[in-house]
Amino acid sequence: MKYIIYILLGILQGFTEPLPISSSGHLFLFKNIFNTNMLNDLNFEIFVNFGSFLAILFIFLPDILKLIKSFFTYLLKKEKRSLVKDDFKYCMLIVVGSIPVGIMGVLFKNKLENILTIKWLGIAFLITAISLFLVKNVNGHKTDKDITYKDAILIGILQMIALIPGISRSGIVLVGCLLCKLKKDTALKYTFMLYFPVSIASMGLGILDFIENPASSSLFMPYFLGMVCAGIVTYLSYKWLSNLVKKGKLWKFSIYCLCLAIFIFIYFR
Numbered sequence: 001m002k003y004i005i006y007i008l009l010g011i012l013q014g015f016t017e018p019l020p021i022s023s024s025g026h027l028f029l030f031k032n033i034f035n036t037n038m039l040n041d042l043n044f045e046i047f048v049n050f051g052s053f054l055a056i057l058f059i060f061l062p063d064i065l066k067l068i069k070s071f072f073t074y075l076l077k078k079e080k081r082s083l084v085k086d087d088f089k090y091c092m093l094i095v096v097g098s099i100p101v102g103i104m105g106v107l108f109k110n111k112l113e114n115i116l117t118i119k120w121l122g123i124a125f126l127i128t129a130i131s132l133f134l135v136k137n138v139n140g141h142k143t144d145k146d147i148t149y150k151d152a153i154l155i156g157i158l159q160m161i162a163l164i165p166g167i168s169r170s171g172i173v174l175v176g177c178l179l180c181k182l183k184k185d186t187a188l189k190y191t192f193m194l195y196f197p198v199s200i201a202s203m204g205l206g207i208l209d210f211i212e213n214p215a216s217s218s219l220f221m222p223y224f225l226g227m228v229c230a231g232i233v234t235y236l237s238y239k240w241l242s243n244l245v246k247k248g249k250l251w252k253f254s255i256y257c258l259c260l261a262i263f264i265f266i267y268f269r
Contacts, residue, residue, distance in 0.1 A: 010226030014233030017052040020171025020253050046206040047223040051230035093152045098197040100156040116165035122264035124166030125257045131175045132254035140181035151180040188245050
């Protein structure tokens with residue numbers, strides 16, 4: 001039974017991680033519905049988040065390798081700067097877009113984590129639903145080369161909101177990208193490029209916690225299975241999200257989040 005529960009939790013994490021519906025919010029809701037303390041297991045959270053990270057890294061690996069190569073080419077080879085200036089600018093856009101959430105995380109992370117209650121989760125899902133619905137008919141025209149530093153700052157500020165537990169990071173960032181008139185595929189790419197700095201920082205802190213409180217050896221196999229399931233399902237879930245975004249159907253997640261909010265308000269009244 002222990003193995004089955006960890007596998008199911010890994011699947012839940014993997015399915016919700018890329019989608020604009022808050023993976024942390026779903027895990028918290030699951031915990032409250034089934035009254036289980038397994039979701040307080042920080043070590044398991046580190047494992048499944050790492051599984052999702054690997055899946056998204058695999059999807060964007062060609063883009064990431066290209067950006068890294070261009071970044072160092074720009075810095076080290078002046079004669080080739082004109083060839084890679086667009087990629088270098090994109091790297092800087094990722095940095096600029098990540099600065100606001102980095103500052104917010106350092107200053108308020110512990111305080112923000114303590115505000116999550118089941119009532120607040122309902123409000124968070126409602127905020128996500130409204131945000132996604134607002135961009136239902138938005139059609140942008142900007143490609144990777146057209147993103148400005150002003151866009152990156154605005155999107156970065158919106159990403160700060162996602163530090164509040166229950167608010168979907170991918171949802172809020174996608175909304176910000178679309179409001180800045182990015183094309184749908186451009187918005188999707190930039191959203192998940194901003195995912196990497198945040199995820200790496202979170203995993204770094206998680207690893208420190210793991211070193212201080214190592215998992216029991218008896219739990220490594222269920223943890224590993226949960227991580228594998230999270231990785232596989234994250235990959236499939238992202239592909240589904242990608243198709244929906246490109247077809248202009250992101251708003252469908254607003255209906256789902258609205259239904260979840262109503263369910264929480266009624267079930268936990």
